Amino acid sequence: xxxxxxxxxxxxxxxxxxxxxxxxxxxxxxxxxxxxxxxxxxxxxxxxxxxxxxxxxxxxxxxxxxxxxxxxxxxxxxxxxxxxxxxxxxxxxxxxxxxxxxxxxxxxxxxxxxxxxxxxxxxxxxxxxxxxxxxxxxxxxxxxxxxxxxxxxxxxxxxxxxxxxxxxxxxxxxxxxxxxxxxxxxxxxxxxxxxxxxxxxxxxxxxxxxxxxxxxxxxxxxxxxxxxxxxxxxxxxxxxxxxxxxxxxxxxxxxxxxxxxxxxxxxxxxxxxxxxxxxxxxxxxxxxxxxxxxxxxxxxxxxxxxxxxxxxxxxxxxxxxxxxxxxxxxxxxxxxxxxxxxxxxxxxxxxxxxxxxxxxxxxxxxxxxxxxxxxxx
Numbered sequence: 001x002x003x004x005x006x007x008x009x010x011x012x013x014x015x016x017x018x019x020x021x022x023x024x025x026x027x028x029x030x031x032x033x034x035x036x037x038x039x040x041x042x043x044x045x046x047x048x049x050x051x052x053x054x055x056x057x058x059x060x061x062x063x064x065x066x067x068x069x070x071x072x073x074x075x076x077x078x079x080x081x082x083x084x085x086x087x088x089x090x091x092x093x094x095x096x097x098x099x100x101x102x103x104x105x106x107x108x109x110x111x112x113x114x115x116x117x118x119x120x121x122x123x124x125x126x127x128x129x130x131x132x133x134x135x136x137x138x139x140x141x142x143x144x145x146x147x148x149x150x151x152x153x154x155x156x157x158x159x160x161x162x163x164x165x166x167x168x169x170x171x172x173x174x175x176x177x178x179x180x181x182x183x184x185x186x187x188x189x190x191x192x193x194x195x196x197x198x199x200x201x202x203x204x205x206x207x208x209x210x211x212x213x214x215x216x217x218x219x220x221x222x223x224x225x226x227x228x229x230x231x232x233x234x235x236x237x238x239x240x241x242x243x244x245x246x247x248x249x250x251x252x253x254x255x256x257x258x259x260x261x262x263x264x265x266x267x268x269x270x271x272x273x274x275x276x277x278x279x280x281x282x283x284x285x286x287x288x289x290x291x292x293x294x295x296x297x298x299x300x301x302x303x304x305x306x307x308x309x310x311x312x313x314x315x316x317x318x319x320x321x322x323x324x325x326x327x328x329x330x331x332x333x334x335x336x337x338x339x340x341x342x343x344x345x346x347x348x349x350x351x352x353x354x355x356x357x358x359x360x361x362x363x364x365x366x367x368x369x370x371x372x373x374x375x376x377x
Contacts, residue, residue: 036064042338044105044130045097046071046088047118050078052132053109056159057086059328060107065335070100094118098125105155105338108132112217113210116141119156123148128155130334134221135351137212139359139374142352146376149348157334157344158351161222163229167323168302172282172289173230175304175319181284182307187266188281189227191219196272199248205272206248213241213358214250215272221354223268225346226280227258233353235261238370239361245273256361259370289319352376 044066046053050073060066070089073079083090091097098106098121105128108118116136119129135158136142149156163169175181196205196215204210211217228234238257245252256268278293288305302319333345356373364371 038067040339041065041067042105042128042335043067043069043103044107045069045100045103046082046107046109047073047094047097048109048132049073049082050075051109053078053082056107056109056130056132057082059331061086063328063331063335065332069103070097072097094121098122098127104128105130105334111204111210112137113204116145119145120148123152123154123156126152126154128334128338130157130159130331131351132159133225133351133354134217134358135348135355137210137355139356142356142376145348146352155334155337155344156348157330157337158346158348159330160225160346160350160354162326162329162333162346163226164345165326165329167321167325168291168300169226169229171302171319171321172291175289176230176282180287181282181289182286183284184231184264185283185285187227187264187283188279189223189266189268190271190277190279191215191223191269192271192274192277193219194273194275196246196248196250196252199246201247203248206250208250211250213254213270213362214248214252215270216241216251216254216256216268216361217355217358218272220254220256220268220270221351221358223270223280224354224357225350227260227266227268228350228353231260231264232262233260234357234373235259236370236372237357237360237364239364241362241365251362251365254361254365256357256364258357290316349376 042065046057046068049057049071057068060068068086068088070091071079071082072091072094073082079090082088089100091100106122108115108129108131110118112134115131119131122129136145176184199206205218213220236259240255241251242253243251252273253271257265258268259265280291282289286307290303292301303316304319305314305316308314330346336342337344353376360371360373
């Protein structure tokens with residue numbers, strides 16, 4: 001497991017035998033701006049300033065590690081809001097954004113169909129890239145992005161959640177790695193919400209060329225990234241998808257059986273035509289572990305169910321964890337990769353591994369066969 005970047009500290013977890021640590025870290029809250037000299041901040045340009053772009057702007061502001069120098073958005077109102085809130089220079093095109101003097105990196109918060117082209121253009125100009133997830137929409141784009149990163153030497157990070165520096169994720173992984181659950185027999189992960197019912201004609205989310213796999217692409221990649229944090233890369237996938245619940249051409253539901261190279265198997269189910277649900281259940285020979293995100297009003301719960309020899313009902317016990325969430329540690333990792341070298345985390349490879357499984361699942365659903373996930377070169 002990679003160490004957390006400087007600036008993120010984790011408090012001991014009561015259920016752990018030893019507390020997690022972030023080697024070389026200074027213990028500050030991720031909601032507290034880092035104490036660095038303004039000249040040491042990375043000068044960035046942003047494309048896509050509303051919606052998730054607004055979220056990313058807030059995270060950069062909180063981190064204290066970046067100067068948002070310039071921005072572009074096709075929506076004049078969104079661009080004006082960014083200029084007003086950040087003091088960033090507004091420009092009239094993405095090409096013009098890349099030509100702003102003095103920028104070191106580009107943050108891409110546009111739709112996935114634009115990610116590859118915009119990231120490649122930025123790298124070709126020697127600019128580092130932080131790109132939102134899902135990474136891209138095809139195998140060809142994956143290969144192009146990886147080749148361009150290698151050739152240019154630019155740092156590329158993908159905006160997945162940083163599980164390395166999240167206390168709950170680390171608690172789960174430690175329970176797995178230390179054998180507290182025994183042998184993992186299977187897992188079940190579900191991600192769902194009803195946003196798909198609001199998709200109308202012309203919406204990118206209803207276009208299979210821009211949103212392959214539907215909810216599996218939009219939100220399932222989060223689950224895939226998390227599962228690979230626990231179990232390693234996915235080797236093959238068997239999937240079934242349903243397209244007749246709503247009027248879109250993308251999958252209304254995706255049911256995926258994942259086969260990991262480590263030997264673990266389990267299911268990832270993604271729906272975008274049902275009420276909100278985000279859960280993970282791990283089934284082990286010694287204990288089961290249940291994660292439930294009950295949305296913002298009720299918070300998150302993590303429960304363990306230990307096996308007994310009585311063959312009766314085994315009660316649930318809460319699992320505690322503590323420490324700040326990884327609010328902007330992915331951005332902090334990006335900053336340190338630029339300023340001090342090393343790999344980004346989550347990396348371009350991490351983003352590629354997640355979308356490759358989505359592409360394989362679509363192929364499996366279309367052919368009715370198990371599909372191997374293409375290895376990354």
